[in-house]
Amino acid sequence: TIPVYTVEMVEKKSTAVRLGELGTKVGRTVRIEGEIAQIKQTSGPTIFTIVDESGTENAAAFVEAGVRAYPEAELEDIVRIVGEVMMRNNQLQIEVDSLVLLAGEEAERVRDRIESALDRRAEPEDIPFLVESDVLERLKPEMRKVAKIIRKAVFSAQPIILRHHADADGICSAVAIEQAVTSLIRESGGDYDADYFLFKRAPSKAPFYEIEDITRDLDYALKDHARFGQKMPLIVLTDNGSTEEDLPSLKMAEIYELPVVVVDHHHPDEIVDQYLGGHVNPYHVGGDFGITAGMLGTEVARMINPSIEDVIRHFPAIAAVGDRSDAPERGRYLQVASDRFTEDDCKDIALALDYEQFWLRFNDGRELVKDILDIKGNNDRHRKLITLLVEGANMAIEDQMSASMPHVRQQTLTNGAELFLLDVEIHAHKFTFPPPGKTSGEVHDRLCRQHPDSPVVTIGFGPDFAVLRSRGVMMNIPRMVRELREEIPGGGISGGGHLVVGSIKFVEGMRQEVLKGLIEKISIVGAGM
Amino acid sequence: TIPVYTVEMVEKKSTAVRLGELGTKVGRTVRIEGEIAQIKQTSGPTIFTIVDESGTENAAAFVEAGVRAYPEAELEDIVRIVGEVMMRNNQLQIEVDSLVLLAGEEAERVRDRIESALDRRAEPEDIPFLVESDVLERLKPEMRKVAKIIRKAVFSAQPIILRHHADADGICSAVAIEQAVTSLIRESGGDYDADYFLFKRAPSKAPFYEIEDITRDLDYALKDHARFGQKMPLIVLTDNGSTEEDLPSLKMAEIYELPVVVVDHHHPDEIVDQYLGGHVNPYHVGGDFGITAGMLGTEVARMINPSIEDVIRHFPAIAAVGDRSDAPERGRYLQVASDRFTEDDCKDIALALDYEQFWLRFNDGRELVKDILDIKGNNDRHRKLITLLVEGANMAIEDQMSASMPHVRQQTLTNGAELFLLDVEIHAHKFTFPPPGKTSGEVHDRLCRQHPDSPVVTIGFGPDFAVLRSRGVMMNIPRMVRELREEIPGGGISGGGHLVVGSIKFVEGMRQEVLKGLIEKISIVGAGM
Amino acid sequence: TIPVYTVEMVEKKSTAVRLGELGTKVGRTVRIEGEIAQIKQTSGPTIFTIVDESGTENAAAFVEAGVRAYPEAELEDIVRIVGEVMMRNNQLQIEVDSLVLLAGEEAERVRDRIESALDRRAEPEDIPFLVESDVLERLKPEMRKVAKIIRKAVFSAQPIILRHHADADGICSAVAIEQAVTSLIRESGGDYDADYFLFKRAPSKAPFYEIEDITRDLDYALKDHARFGQKMPLIVLTDNGSTEEDLPSLKMAEIYELPVVVVDHHHPDEIVDQYLGGHVNPYHVGGDFGITAGMLGTEVARMINPSIEDVIRHFPAIAAVGDRSDAPERGRYLQVASDRFTEDDCKDIALALDYEQFWLRFNDGRELVKDILDIKGNNDRHRKLITLLVEGANMAIEDQMSASMPHVRQQTLTNGAELFLLDVEIHAHKFTFPPPGKTSGEVHDRLCRQHPDSPVVTIGFGPDFAVLRSRGVMMNIPRMVRELREEIPGGGISGGGHLVVGSIKFVEGMRQEVLKGLIEKISIVGAGM
Known part of the structure; x- marks a missing residue:
């Protein structure tokens, strides 16, 4: 009798190498499995960035110069790649010999493995x-x-x-x-x-x-x-x-x-x-x-x-x-x-952050900010920097106060609160530190110290905005803004903030009406220390 | 008798390879002819970008590190290069064995061939x-x-x-x-x-x-x-x-x-x-x-x-x-x-473009704009995006109108036109959407609807400019601007635009005189629906 | 008797290669000595930039992908490196076989050699x-x-x-x-x-x-x-x-x-x-x-x-x-x-520089400026460029003068000086060339020519600043600014400049007081031609 042989394709079940280990495999051919996290076409190979549960690496696949290799493979697909681990242009990279798109059950299995490993790892x-x-x-x-x-x-x-x-x-x-x-x-x-x-x-x-x-x-x-x-x-x-x-x-x-x-x-x-x-x-x-x-x-x-x-x-x-x-x-x-x-150190650092951020405009200032927060291991530099910035900030604040304080107008409201008004557009330096909100806050703090026993409201206003600070006054700024918006048509009013600290915007031509309305509202809320 | 041999230099007349075909020649030595389109010195070789009638590729020539190879070759010269086609740092590149500057008739022949092929191709x-x-x-x-x-x-x-x-x-x-x-x-x-x-x-x-x-x-x-x-x-x-x-x-x-x-x-x-x-x-x-x-x-x-x-x-x-x-x-x-x-879809898309461009400031927003124009093949995203942007634009316009419309001043001119004046500096929100020109246009559209049977002129003015919109008035804005420039010395007047839609600029201190002069001129032109 | 041998480690005393010569050593193994000027970690090797008395080159050291090689070596350390000179990605580079940190006397010797060579070279x-x-x-x-x-x-x-x-x-x-x-x-x-x-x-x-x-x-x-x-x-x-x-x-x-x-x-x-x-x-x-x-x-x-x-x-x-x-x-x-x-060419070039820099805002305009200064070897382009820029600058200045000059107010001071006042905020074009300082200067020059025999002071003021130009008046602007700062509390005054040419800043709401005070001070100083 003749024996019958059945030929079965047996894929060698060697375990795929984890990406986290590739650094030790330079020069060797490995098999990896993972999800495609980026696909970048160059004028040479196509670069696939692969993620698995252990890390992230690049794989370069070449068919013809500038031609997309394995066009069937798309972002977030699960793939199996065999290739040699190389150093290319000072970067670790897998040179792809074969890239197979996993599908169905097999893809699910790998995706689940990666996903659940990622999930555990996350x-x-x-x-x-x-x-x-x-x-x-x-x-x-x-x-x-x-x-x-x-x-x-x-x-x-x-x-x-x-x-x-x-x-x-x-x-x-x-x-x-x-x-x-x-x-x-x-x-x-x-x-x-x-x-x-x-x-x-x-x-x-x-x-x-x-x-x-x-x-x-x-x-x-x-x-x-x-x-x-x-x-x-x-x-x-x-x-x-x-x-x-x-x-x-x-x-x-x-x-x-x-x-x-x-x-x-x-x-x-x-x-x-x-x-x-x-x-x-x-x-x-x-x-x-x-x-x-x-x-x-x-x-x-x-x-x-x-x-x-x-x-x-x-x-x-x-x-x-x-x-x-x-x-x-x-x-x-x-x-x-x-x-x-x-605590004083912390206050100084906080002031230094505000001051430096003002000059950084809206850049992150990554390294400068690290020095201010003293996380670069150079405490000596940190201390000198804080001293300089705090000195600069305080000088600027003093300068602003000496320009602004003489122009503050005072009025006692019917509810007993002391109201202080400052036009920060014409009685303060503009486009410098401290900006209008901080200027109003500083003025308010000084006035509170001068009137320790009275409820105090400070309004710093510009052409089309006002900043409110208060102590001992039961204001609800968001509600006042909503009401004024109703009551003053053509005022272009918006704004809000916290209950007792906030701001309001309006169109320049209605400033007088808006401030009048605002002060009336403040006059009738409860006030007392 | 002894035969006489004349030795002639015979260059092998094999056809130069076209640059468009190089992608299929990696690893082979080829001969190309083309025009130098770029010359970049690196600390290693000199990189020549070559253009012929079929495409563009780079050729790297090395003599000594950082030293300019073939210094006689200049931008826009015609050259013949022999070299191996390589992949360098994921880029297709020819490694130059020899680079010859073509001259005289031969250069002309190649240049003509490239030029006429380019001309045909263009x-x-x-x-x-x-x-x-x-x-x-x-x-x-x-x-x-x-x-x-x-x-x-x-x-x-x-x-x-x-x-x-x-x-x-x-x-x-x-x-x-x-x-x-x-x-x-x-x-x-x-x-x-x-x-x-x-x-x-x-x-x-x-x-x-x-x-x-x-x-x-x-x-x-x-x-x-x-x-x-x-x-x-x-x-x-x-x-x-x-x-x-x-x-x-x-x-x-x-x-x-x-x-x-x-x-x-x-x-x-x-x-x-x-x-x-x-x-x-x-x-x-x-x-x-x-x-x-x-x-x-x-x-x-x-x-x-x-x-x-x-x-x-x-x-x-x-x-x-x-x-x-x-x-x-x-x-x-x-x-x-x-x-x-x-048609309504198109109007929405146009408004969305204006609104998004406002927030993009003067960035091109290449990919965002493609979604607004629905050319990325994601119609679902496009529709959601248009809905959101149109809603945002209309809310902003409504907000502006509710601030501005109550402040419009009306006056009937001698020629029967209704003139509307709005100070967009003090009676509109600034530095937001809609900007002054669009604000004036929206105001004008509403006023035209409110006065369907009258000629209408709307002037939206700021400190040193005015925007004009009109219907049914025979204005010639460029001529009015020229005349006012003559008539008001020290007005610093300039501007123009179309006949009946335009703008005028002036120095802030002369605003009243300029607006007065402008209105006088508008009063005497023909008007009627 | 048996002879006793002492084994001594003898390092081959071959002279280290100078970095300036590396370009001629591609493919050879060399020994170099120098100071570390930069350390850059890549996902492959660590790149050390080395400086010696003759030049600067990069050395790549690899232990494991992405791992810092020779972590003991720090910025500004003195090192001896043996390695092969290579071309990597079109850049000259030494592939490090060994990197030794020199210490003590030996480091001092090399550092001194480099330092004193650098010092001589510098x-x-x-x-x-x-x-x-x-x-x-x-x-x-x-x-x-x-x-x-x-x-x-x-x-x-x-x-x-x-x-x-x-x-x-x-x-x-x-x-x-x-x-x-x-x-x-x-x-x-x-x-x-x-x-x-x-x-x-x-x-x-x-x-x-x-x-x-x-x-x-x-x-x-x-x-x-x-x-x-x-x-x-x-x-x-x-x-x-x-x-x-x-x-x-x-x-x-x-x-x-x-x-x-x-x-x-x-x-x-x-x-x-x-x-x-x-x-x-x-x-x-x-x-x-x-x-x-x-x-x-x-x-x-x-x-x-x-x-x-x-x-x-x-x-x-x-x-x-x-x-x-x-x-x-x-x-x-x-x-x-x-x-x-x-001399006239030079004046034109200077004006062209000012005008072009205005449009460059605060970019350096490296190449444009070179053409204006005629250092690119294209004198024809230079001449055309100067002609165009000077024409543009002069047109802009004329335009500004025709807007501003009619608004200048004159007053004769008690010391005989003619004082001219111009509000450059409302009687000049803003945000264009010429800016306020140059506008005031041009106005002053014209007024000086109109009043050749009188001392002249010109003040161009905006909302919160004033620019001063003078001829024949013994002003000391920095002192006047200091005095006004004392005399006008809440003025927010600062400024300075040269003795007779300068500027002063203040808060907008105090402009009238500051200008009044300033004019009083100018009235009492010596004046005469």
């Missing part, structure tokens, strides 16, 4: 907060959620754009996250300067995510996507992002399917949440703005990458004094920082 | 227009001339700078040409991202080619020429470029021998033509501004590269409604677009 | 000035010092940032130094476009080194240092840098240990000198502003690199007429330039 460690805080404890699940979304973006080579309010609190929050993200990018391989082109921090001009900001972010992201085959970015907003004013930009982000997460301590409008992948906000759990963005950002940063804790642990204290928090957490974070910085 | 196909139009038929020779100049620039690796008016009509015109040019660059070889560095589209701030614009364009072009050995660019102006106001910039372009072509529908001043290599303008053939720049640009784009017709065929309809054309071509182009877009 | 040649000048002779030691600091920066691959006043004199001075430095960089090896990334020229907005300027310079320098391992730069200030107003920026530079040198002709405040590595200023040796920055810069440039003398020898003449010098050196430098340019 899960933040469960570490205690730097301080005791009920509010923070209640926020923990949402903070972990945001940290995980950010970690996953890093591990899957998705670019991150971090937008933040351009003041000391916003900077502390954003730089904490920046340190966590960039160190995580460096640890997880990929191109050697991926921490520069996959991460961008940008201070916003307005205290919200303006249409102009998202327009610029989208313009660049879409160009990078078209020209370099990059993924569309994750947007992270901090000390910013939780109010109705952010809505137009969030809707724009939704159309382009950009995920957005927010870490903020402004009073949130519920309507934004439908556009957010995560939203850490103390108001959601019974807290308030006293838990500053800098506190929240630092704790989220520790979840993203615990190894940077020592670098950033003093940030919340700076943020707390910068934003004048009077939450109990303020003192606890000051305690955490106290081995290196006193 | 000749646009003779295709019918998308719609019937006598004006377009009469413009055809000039359109073909401009299309050919642009095609030749592409084939000879000359950079192109495309400047355009930053409104819907200008954007449609410019993006049509952009699509034609970039696809043609990609088809014709050269560096893999040549469609980025050899083509730049830039919206202009002013409705003409300002000195500031050409200064920036020249600054960059000269630096690229000096640093990277690039050719000086071809300037293409669209919806822009045909009036006296462009003269200073055109003179500057002439000094640097930059060729300039114009595709415009503004009333042309004859004096510009001496500076232009081509000028498509309906006024030259008895047409007028109803043949919009978007119509002209789209038809020129089809001549440049007919294969993109399907991508851009709806642009003229958008341009027509955007610029309020009432030429018969408007309806015909709307018909062309009607399989995909209704 | 020493400027002793060449005579272009003209006879006692003041220049007395300045020679300081000029040599500054030239040496700049030469040493070039030879040790330290980036240079050159900031200058944005007028004709400042541009002449800065471009002279630019030509000297960039040609020296090109001669001394290193990366092929090092003359671009190691040198940056930037016109300053203000007539001093503003906080905003140094903030931007530092931001970029620190980022380049962090990302590309570049050295921190040398700052060179010209036509700028010698007054109290520069102090905040100089203090900032000191904190970052940025060396700063100044070449200026403004009246210096002694306090700045503690922050400067060198300061060339005619006031230090009994001269004055008549020795313009353009004269000083050109002479320093010749010391930096004598080979460019022919290129720049006409610059001082242009600077002299641009800044209206009446020093005896003016005529002598005009004589030097006279083989190519008449």
Whole structure:
């Protein structure tokens, strides 16, 4: 009898090499499996950036010069590649011998393996907060959620754009996250300067995510996507992002399917949440703005990458004094920082951040800001820098006060509050530090000290805006703005802010009517120390 | 007898390889002939970019590190190169074994061959227009001339700078040409991202080619020429470029021998033509501004590269409604677009373009604009985007109107026209959408609807300018401006525009006199519906 | 007896190859010694930039992909490297076989050798000035010092940032130094476009080194240092840098240990000198502003690199007429330039520089400016360009004068001086050429010609500033400003300038009081022709 042989194709079941190990395999032929994270055509080969559960590397496939290799392979497909590990132009690279598109069950298996490994890998460690805080404890699940979304973006080579309010609190929050993200990018391989082109921090001009900001972010992201085959970015907003004013930009982000997460301590409008992948906000759990963005950002940063804790642990204290928090957490974070910085040091650093950011305009000043925050390991330089900046800031403030204070007009309202009016357009230096809002704040602080027993309202107005500061007056600025908008047709009125601190905009030609209406409203609310 | 041998140098007459075929010759030694289009010294070899009738490639010649190879070879010389075709750093490249400068008859023969092949290749196909139009038929020779100049620039690796008016009509015109040019660059070889560095589209701030614009364009072009050995660019102006106001910039372009072509529908001043290599303008053939720049640009784009017709065929309809054309071509182009877009769709797209361009400031927003024009193959995203942008634009317009309309002052002129005055500086929001010109236009439209039977003039003025809109009044704004300039010494008056729609500038201190004089002139011209 | 052998390690004492010779050693293994000038980690090898007494080259060291090789080696360490000279990606490079950190005596020996060679090499040649000048002779030691600091920066691959006043004199001075430095960089090896990334020229907005300027310079320098391992730069200030107003920026530079040198002709405040590595200023040796920055810069440039003398020898003449010098050196430098340019030519070039710089805003316009200064070897283009720019400038000035002159108000002061007042905010075109300062100057010149026998003071004022020009009036503007600052509380007064030409700033709401006070002070000083 003749034996019957059945021939079966047996693929050698050697385990695929993880991308994280390629650095040790230069010169060898390996098999890898992963997801395509970028496809870039050159005039030579096609470059595929591959992500697996361990890291990110490039694979070069050549058919003919300038011709797209493996056109069937698309962004986010799962592929198996066999090729030699090479150094090309000082970069690690796989020279593709074969690239197979995995499909069906097999693709699912690899995708699941990568996805679940990524998911596990993205899960933040469960570490205690730097301080005791009920509010923070209640926020923990949402903070972990945001940290995980950010970690996953890093591990899957998705670019991150971090937008933040351009003041000391916003900077502390954003730089904490920046340190966590960039160190995580460096640890997880990929191109050697991926921490520069996959991460961008940008201070916003307005205290919200303006249409102009998202327009610029989208313009660049879409160009990078078209020209370099990059993924569309994750947007992270901090000390910013939780109010109705952010809505137009969030809707724009939704159309382009950009995920957005927010870490903020402004009073949130519920309507934004439908556009957010995560939203850490103390108001959601019974807290308030006293838990500053800098506190929240630092704790989220520790979840993203615990190894940077020592670098950033003093940030919340700076943020707390910068934003004048009077939450109990303020003192606890000051305690955490106290081995290196006193409360006065923190105030100086916060002032130095505000002052330097003014001169940086809307550049991030990455390295300068690190020195101000003393995280470059050069404490001597830090101290000299703070001394110089604080001196500069205080001289500018004194100069502004000597120009402005003599022009403040006083009037006692029927409710007993002392009202102070200053025209910051004609009785203050313009286009320099301190800007109108800070000028009004400084004037207000001095007037409060001069009138320790009276309720005080200070209005600093320009041609088409007014800034309000108050103490001991039961104002509800957002409601006053809404009412004035109704009562003064043709006033072009908008604005808002917190209950007792805020601003209002109007058309220049209606300034007198608007200020009159505003003062009338302030006159009738409760006031008393 | 001894035979006499004459030794003759016989160069092997094998045909030179065309550059367009090099992609299939990697690893082989070839002979090529072409014109030097760029010479870039590196710290290693000298890189010559060579153009022939079929394409563009780089050749690397090495003598000593950082030393210029073949110093006798200069930009635009004709050379014969023998070398091996290699892949260097993911780029196709010829490694030069020998480079011979052709001279005299031989150079002429090659240059003629390349030049005449380029000339043939640059000749646009003779295709019918998308719609019937006598004006377009009469413009055809000039359109073909401009299309050919642009095609030749592409084939000879000359950079192109495309400047355009930053409104819907200008954007449609410019993006049509952009699509034609970039696809043609990609088809014709050269560096893999040549469609980025050899083509730049830039919206202009002013409705003409300002000195500031050409200064920036020249600054960059000269630096690229000096640093990277690039050719000086071809300037293409669209919806822009045909009036006296462009003269200073055109003179500057002439000094640097930059060729300039114009595709415009503004009333042309004859004096510009001496500076232009081509000028498509309906006024030259008895047409007028109803043949919009978007119509002209789209038809020129089809001549440049007919294969993109399907991508851009709806642009003229958008341009027509955007610029309020009432030429018969408007309806015909709307018909062309009607399989995909209704007239209302086109209006929405035009408004969305204006609104988005406002936020883009003077960035081109290449990819965003493509989505607005629905040429990225993602109609779902396009529809959502238009809905969001139109909603945003209309909300902003409503907001502006509610601030402005209550402040409009009315006065009936002696000629029966209703005059409306609005101070857009103090009775409108500034630095936001809609800007002063559009604000005045919206106000005017509403007033026209409110006074359907009267001639209407609307003047929106700021500190040192006024914008005029009118209906049923026989104004000649350019003449009024000239007369006022004479009559009001120290007024610093300039301006112009169309006959019945335009603007005037003056020094702030003379505003009252200028407005008074302007109104007097308007009062005495014929008016009636 | 058995002989005893002592084994001694003998390192082969072959001489290390100088970096300047590497271009001829491609393919050979060499030994080099030098200082580490840059350390750049790639995803492949670590790139060390090495400097010795002869030049600058890169060395690539590989241990594992993306891992820092020889982590013990730091910036400014002295090392000995053995490796093969290669061409990598069109760049000369040493592939490191071994890198040894030299220490102790040996390092000192090499460092001393390099340092003393660098020191010798950096020493400027002793060449005579272009003209006879006692003041220049007395300045020679300081000029040599500054030239040496700049030469040493070039030879040790330290980036240079050159900031200058944005007028004709400042541009002449800065471009002279630019030509000297960039040609020296090109001669001394290193990366092929090092003359671009190691040198940056930037016109300053203000007539001093503003906080905003140094903030931007530092931001970029620190980022380049962090990302590309570049050295921190040398700052060179010209036509700028010698007054109290520069102090905040100089203090900032000191904190970052940025060396700063100044070449200026403004009246210096002694306090700045503690922050400067060198300061060339005619006031230090009994001269004055008549020795313009353009004269000083050109002479320093010749010391930096004598080979460019022919290129720049006409610059001082242009600077002299641009800044209206009446020093005896003016005529002598005009004589030097006279083989190519008449005095009128020089005036035209100076005006063209001012006009073009206005449109360049604060870009350097490197190549455009070279054409204006006629140093590109295209005299025909130069002449056409000057004609066009001068015509444009004069038309703009005429236009401004016809708007402004009718609004000038005249008043005869008690001291007999004629005072002329012009509101340049409401009676001049804004945001165009000529700007307010130049407008006031042109008005003053015309009024002086109209009143040839009277002392004349012209004040051009805006909302919060005034510009002063005078003839025949014994003003001391800095003192008047100091007094007004005392006398008008809440005036927000600052300013200064020269004795009889200057400006004053104030808050808008106090304009009337400040102008009144100013005019009173002018009325009582001596006046007469």
